[in-house]
Amino acid sequence: MKLLEDDLSYFNYLEKGFAGEKMFDNLIKEHISIKHIFLNDLLLEHNNTKFQIDSLLFFSNTIHFFEIKNYEGDYYIDNDLWYKSPQKEIKNPLHQLKRSTSLLRGIFQELRINIPIAEHLVFVNPEFHLYNAPMNLPITYPTQLNRLMEKLNNKNNSNINDIHIKLANRILNRHIKEPSFSRLPDYTFDHLEKGITCANCDAFVETYKKTTVTCTYCGFKENITNAVIRSIDEYSLLFPDRKITKNAIQEWCKIASHKTIKRILTSNYNQIGKSISTHYVKQGN
Numbered sequence: 233m234k235l236l237e238d239d240l241s242y243f244n245y246l247e248k249g250f251a252g253e254k255m256f257d258n259l260i261k262e263h264i265s266i267k268h269i270f271l272n273d274l275l276l277e278h279n280n281t282k283f284q285i286d287s288l289l290f291f292s293n294t295i296h297f298f299e300i301k302n303y304e305g306d307y308y309i310d311n312d313l314w315y316k317s318p319q320k321e322i323k324n325p326l327h328q329l330k331r332s333t334s335l336l337r338g339i340f341q342e343l344r345i346n347i348p349i350a351e352h353l354v355f356v357n358p359e360f361h362l363y364n365a366p367m368n369l370p371i372t373y374p375t376q377l378n379r380l381m382e383k384l385n386n387k388n389n390s391n392i393n394d395i396h397i398k399l400a401n402r403i404l405n406r407h408i409k410e411p412s413f414s415r416l417p418d419y420t421f422d423h424l425e426k427g428i429t430c431a432n433c434d435a436f437v438e439t440y441k442k443t444t445v446t447c448t449y450c451g452f453k454e455n456i457t458n459a460v461i462r463s464i465d466e467y468s469l470l471f472p473d474r475k476i477t478k479n480a481i482q483e484w485c486k487i488a489s490h491k492t493i494k495r496i497l498t499s500n501y502n503q504i505g506k507s508i509s510t511h512y513v514k515q516g517n
């Protein structure tokens with residue numbers, strides 16, 4: 233569906249942030265060869281305050297806390313205030329880093345973890361630039377990422393043992409699982425565009441053959457059974473209360489052939505009931 237402007241910009245913001253975190257995770261995976269523990273995407277709470285942790289990297293003598301930003305374009309600092317050029321004030325990410333670090337320290341104290349925390353604000357997008365930044369800030373710029381990896385890869389750090397694994401597990405146990413769908417826009421079955429989307433590029437697939445679907449945009453080919461099952465999974469995720477029926481899935485996938493849908497449903501799902509009320513549930517559910 234077409235997202236409202238606010239929802240769209242929130243979606244872009246989430247997507248960009250996620251891409252940045254993934255990029256950083258890959259760097260760590262590729263470059264850190266000494267023993268370490270790496271935790272991602274934690275939601276923790278201290279003193280009734282929830283806070284997010286992008287990445288924690290455990291070494292034996294230091295725990296590195298990374299706040300990852302995928303900002304793009306020119307930014308500048310003026311009197312402790314941060315702006316995106318030309319003049320849009322943004323939240324000072326260093327304040328966020330300080331706040332999270334101090335809450336994390338609180339948790340460490342509670343858990344009696346005595347390893348020092350090193351905080352990092354990491355900008356991963358090569359198109360990012362920051363003017364007027366003093367040198368002593370805990371910031372890593374895109375052009376310094378490789379050197380940060382080299383520094384972290386110092387052999388003196390690598391004495392990880394059971395104690396560290398236990399500590400990491402105790403932090404993991406504090407992770408709060410929250411439904412991440414708290415800010416979904418309103419949607420209904422009738423209002424969503426129907427059709428199978430390409431597994432590779434997410435565009436709506438326009439050509440269906442008997443056994444394959446082919447994306448007009450990127451040329452990606454997928455077995456039609458896989459494509460339909462993937463679409464049914466999306467349908468079930470979006471509409472947990474709606475039943476999987478032949479008609480609904482035919483409409484959802486925009487597939488003309490009743491036969492094809494029936495074949496896929498009967499061979500991959502368990503049929504419940506007969507006649508009008510027939511619906512299907514995923515095997516194994």
Ligand SMILES: [Zn+2]
Nearest residue numbers: 430433447450
């Ligand atoms: Zn495609």
